[in-house]
Amino acid sequence: MYSLIIVEDELIARERLTHMVKWETFGFHVDAAFSDGREVLDYLKYNTPDVILTDIKMTHTSGLDVAKYVSEHSMATKVVFLSGYEEFEYAKRAIEYHVSDYLSKPISLPRLKEVFSRIFDQLKQQEQQEQLTQERISHYRQLVNYEKQQFVTDLYYGAITNPDQIQKRITLLSGTAQDSTYILMQIALIHDEHYDSFLDSYGIDAFQNQLLQLLNSFHPAFEFYPVSWDTTNPASGLSLLGLFWEKSQYGISSSKSNAAAISAQDLVADLKSYLSISSHVTLFSRLDSLGALSHCYERIGENEPSDSLIRNLDYLQLLREQNILLASYLRENERTKGFELGHTLVHNYLRGGISFAQRQCHYTVTRLIDSIAARSLSEWNDLYWQCASPDIFMLLSPEAIVDWMHQRMLALFDFEEQQISEKAEKSIDKVMTYIRSHFTEDISLNTTADSVYLHPTYISRLIKDQTGKTFTTLITEFRIEKAVDLLASSDLHVYEIAEQIGFHNLKYFYKVFKDVTGKSPSDYRSAPIERKKRRQ
Structure with missing residues (x-):
């Protein structure tokens, strides 16, 4: 039903219009009836009816004044004039104020039906157009959010390290080239009775959505993007890269002074206040340059000696996530990101020493072979002897290990490119098979991604592209x-x-x-x- 208000200074005529016409059969409901245009103008300050049926001539404020008000305030309300007067001047001014139609007294029911049936069709068409516009805006915002999440993921794990490229991506996504302050944050969620109760009641996926919703309301110019999230391991916590950038379309200015007002303690207090979740921030680093931003992954275990670094759970979790993301890029045939991430990963391994880097590079290549050649034993065997031969354990210099990994990445990307037409279909089939088998359990985007050895960001985008829906x-x-x-x-x-x-x-x-x-x-x-x- 569309809303209708009636304005008629004659009491009997107003009562007949309000109560004797079966407006519901036309698709309208009378929300109010007034005796003068002055009352209508007060009403319009706080209400926006779909249609106003108004007499032109009234004691204090005329129907023309009402139409003028609607026109000058760019209201979507349609106005229909009702009068016994048919002078040209009224008709001309009605056109000036975009009046929808004109009914002469005495009112003919067929004419009334004709006018309001046409207005109903116009409102319906307008409503459908507005809905379509809103759907397009919503779809666009989702795409932008996916692009931002992908950018932050690439950035955090080292798949994009060139400051110029980083600046271009930030400018594209934020609409500004101004310098900003970036904050790398890791939150450890304390697994107490409140945490367990929330998780038991709502599940991992709903829990993560609630937590992100709260985090994104923490500061008007601050955007949270999870890059590492393990709700089952208290030591792993939650890693986030918070981005400050100019939100000009909202009139919000983001600057270093705003960033300085961000407090890790305030964030912890908000989590406790709104979700009853206890937490502590294990890492809170301000990155004031693109150079620092391009190496933010090095803040995990920064300045820690190699013998203790390789036992640091946060560092090991970072390596695990980089491996999974690398496998995703291989499946997507994203060569540029894949090679850059592979290069970053090797240097990250070398932080743990030569021996550690040898073992981990061999593990990475073997795991990548498993992810792309498991369908055929002969393919797996050929790739293994081509790429995962143990000669890496003879290499003692960082440069040689980096080159070894580069050559293996070339071979793996060349192999996977041959199956490019089947990759996306096989990936989404695996994802959907897992979801259909486990949707009654407490599954999340993370657990689903783990099941097929792909990164959650890639899985999220894959599901959206293939189904048009979010994971949730x-x-x-x-x-x-x-x-x-x-x-x-x-x-x-x-x-x-x-x-x-x-x-x-x-x-x-x-x-x-x-x-x-x-x-x-x-x-x-x-x-x-x-x-x-x-x-x-």
Whole structure:
């Protein structure tokens, strides 16, 4: 129903228009009726009706004044004039104020129906166009967010290290070339009873979404992007690269003075206040130059001797994530990023000493072979002897180890390029197979990515490209679809169905179910006719 207000100074005429015309049959609902245009102008200060049906001549403020107000304030409201006067001057001014139509007294019902049917069609078309525009804006924002997440991931793990290239990407994504302050932050979440309770009630995916939502409201010009996240290991924590950049479209200025106001203690306090989650910040580094930003991964275990570095869990987690991201770039045939990340990874290995770098380079190449040649034993064997031969253990200089890794990367990318037409399809098939088999469990983007040895950022983009949905939306749809089937085909209690499909918090299940279907589970079950129509 579209909203309609009626303005008529004659009481009897106003009552007839308000109560005797069956506006609902035209698709309208009368929200208010007024006797003078002055009352309407006060009403329009706080309300925006879809249509105003108004008399032209009234005691104090005329219908022309109302139309003028609507026009000058660029309101989307349509105005229909009602009058016994048909002078040319009124018609001319009606055109000036973009009045939709003109009804003469006495009103003919067929004419009234004709006018409002046409206005209904116009409003419907306008509504659909606005919805389409909003969907396009939403889609664009999602794409920008994916690009930002990918950029931060590339940056953090060393797949982009050239300051000029970094500046170009920042300018493209933020719309400004101004210098900014960047903050590298690692948050360790304390696994106490509040943490465990939140995780048990909502699951990993919902927990991560809630946490990110809170973090992104921490400061108006601060954007959080997770680059390493392991909710099962208290020592691993959560690594984030926070970016300050000019948000000119929102009128928000971001500068070093703003960055200085950011406090790790304030962030910890917010987490405790809003989510009852205890945490501490293990790393909080301000990076004031693109050079520092391009080597932010070196802040993990910075200045630590090699013998203790190779036992540092944060450093080992960083290496693990770099390996997974490298495998993703290999599957995508992203040569530029892959070679740069491979180069970064070798130098990161060398921070742990020559012997450590030898073992890790051999492991990396073997793991990459497993990820691209597991479908054929002969292919795996050929690649292994070509790329993973143990001659690396004879190399004693950093330069030789770097060159060894470079040659292996060339061979692996050349091999994978031959299967380029099948790569994306095989990857999404593996992802969807895992999701369909495990969606009733407490799975997250991270656990899904681990199952197919691809990076979460790559998985997120792959799912969006192939299905048009986010990971969270996909999981939710699978779960609610299963819930609908169980509600229709079983006598299980609602709480039993919720538990079966992965919801351990009944209240949260009710909320998600209603968001998706428009009904509560109980109402859905009690409406068999509507349910049957929906399933058809």
